Amino acid sequence: MTVTVQLADLDAQVIARFPADTDTLRIFLDELVRVLGDRELAAREGIALLTRFEDYLEALLVREGWR
16 A cells, blocks of 8 residues: 555545644645655655644644543
């Protein structure tokens, strides 16, 4: 399964769970596709981008009272 396919699946899940945050989530997910689809970019920027995305998702869970 490619990064693009996996992120498309993730896109559907997070958009369904947080529809009010669609715009920001799509920005993150589009950027993840771009960065993780390129080995050099992934090596340079992948960890930082994934960490920011994880932090954002955690904040959404806290906001919704799930954490």
